[in-house]
Amino acid sequence: MKIDHVHFYVEDAKAWRNWFVRHLGFQVVADSAIFPTFLKKGDYIPWETIGDDAFHTCTQVVKSGPVYFLLSSPLLPTSPVAEFLRYHPPGVADVAFCVENVEQVISLAQAHGAKVLQPIQQYQYGQEHIKWSKIAAWGSLTHTLVERRGGGDKETRGQGDNAQFPMPNSQCPSSWFAAIDHIVLNVDTGDLEHAVAWYENILNFQGQQTFNIQTSRSALYSQVMVSHNGGVKLPINEPASANSQIQEFLNVNRGPGIQHIALGTRNIVRAIAQFRANGLSLLPVPKDYYSQIRQRKRLPLSIDELDAIAEQEILVDWKEETCFELRKNITPLLLQIFTQPIFGQPTFFFEFIERRYQAQGFGEGNFRALFAAIENEQIKRGSLEDFG
Numbered sequence: 001m002k003i004d005h006v007h008f009y010v011e012d013a014k015a016w017r018n019w020f021v022r023h024l025g026f027q028v029v030a031d032s033a034i035f036p037t038f039l040k041k042g043d044y045i046p047w048e049t050i051g052d053d054a055f056h057t058c059t060q061v062v063k064s065g066p067v068y069f070l071l072s073s074p075l076l077p078t079s080p081v082a083e084f085l086r087y088h089p090p091g092v093a094d095v096a097f098c099v100e101n102v103e104q105v106i107s108l109a110q111a112h113g114a115k116v117l118q119p120i121q122q123y124q125y126g127q128e129h130i131k132w133s134k135i136a137a138w139g140s141l142t143h144t145l146v147e148r149r150g151g152g153d154k155e156t157r158g159q160g161d162n163a164q165f166p167m168p169n170s171q172c173p174s175s176w177f178a179a180i181d182h183i184v185l186n187v188d189t190g191d192l193e194h195a196v197a198w199y200e201n202i203l204n205f206q207g208q209q210t211f212n213i214q215t216s217r218s219a220l221y222s223q224v225m226v227s228h229n230g231g232v233k234l235p236i237n238e239p240a241s242a243n244s245q246i247q248e249f250l251n252v253n254r255g256p257g258i259q260h261i262a263l264g265t266r267n268i269v270r271a272i273a274q275f276r277a278n279g280l281s282l283l284p285v286p287k288d289y290y291s292q293i294r295q296r297k298r299l300p301l302s303i304d305e306l307d308a309i310a311e312q313e314i315l316v317d318w319k320e321e322t323c324f325e326l327r328k329n330i331t332p333l334l335l336q337i338f339t340q341p342i343f344g345q346p347t348f349f350f351e352f353i354e355r356r357y358q359a360q361g362f363g364e365g366n367f368r369a370l371f372a373a374i375e376n377e378q379i380k381r382g383s384l385e386d387f388g
Helices: 015-025 034-040 080-087 101-111 192-203 245-253 267-275 288-295 303-311 322-325 362-382
Strands: 002-011 026-031 057-064 067-074 091-098 114-125 128-136 142-148 178-188 206-216 219-226 234-239 258-266 315-317 335-336 350-355
Touching: 002 080, 002 142, 002 178, 015 026, 015 057, 015 067, 015 114, 015 350, 057 322, 067 178, 091 258, 101 114, 101 192, 178 245, 178 350, 192 206, 192 219, 192 234, 234 245, 245 258, 267 335, 267 350, 288 303
Parallel strands: 002 067, 091 142, 178 234, 258 350
Antiparallel strands: 002 091, 026 057, 057 067, 114 128, 128 142, 178 258, 206 219, 219 234, 315 335, 335 350
16 A cells, blocks of 8 residues: 545645645646546546536646645535535545555445445556545545556656646756655544544554653644555544644644645755745744754764754754664664645644655654644744743
């Protein structure tokens, strides 16, 4: 299993298409207005635009390397996007997984009580045979399940016939991103255990790491879930205090939903420097963060490297206890940074992550630093009391 694409429901799909191009260097693939031509070119298929949906919903598709995002906005009140936006602010409506056998996955899901929203559909184009189905997930979130046979890998499609094209004024290379590293789901107080069980039973996920993050101001619990093959990582958070940033998300989002998506990059320092130049708004780190980093034992970075990381306000974490077993320059290292909420409300944001030397999991030091940084933003918004 791996992530096939992520579908955002927004108020203006074309405006957000341009946002991804301008700020993150994505490329435009196609939209529902040219959907028939799109199919003839054999490029990536936006499943939800097939059929009548094209008349009431505008869907734009953008990509960066293997990362595909669908952006849909309503053209008519009958659009499912319009209904979603009546209950929720803009955000992620569907996370699609590429699976080996969609019939098998749907059968397992139904056996454990999952609701099938769309029965298995099929499409044949040339040598490529595609099957897909959709199930209801947690809250308003859905999961499209996609099976591909033949036709090559998704990342190689659209390289000819002008199927994709960069927008003007994009200063980024063809792809800053290597993959979607993980996607984070927030659930209500008391629902973490139930959500974990749902992903275990329905999609055969397994638990990896747990976190209990607490400060003098607020707290959260988190359980990291991974697919059976390790290709999908899904941390699930629940609030552990009434003023938790997770509770703020739930209040504004009007229920559970996707809090953020982490995009993996091979050179985070260069990428963030470019994103800042493109006008992307990023989350500042606490003022004393890097002085604390410099005091930690066995720092696996040169002074110049750390200075470059600090200039871009990137979080850095490693396991000190493993450093004595490894040469200094191959210690697994996590580098992470987070955007401000992109839709103007304290809901969805992006993370950018670089994993050096096969760093695994999620660094607790970075997790705590992120938690503190978001708390500072809550204080600015007046949704969390500052105890000094």
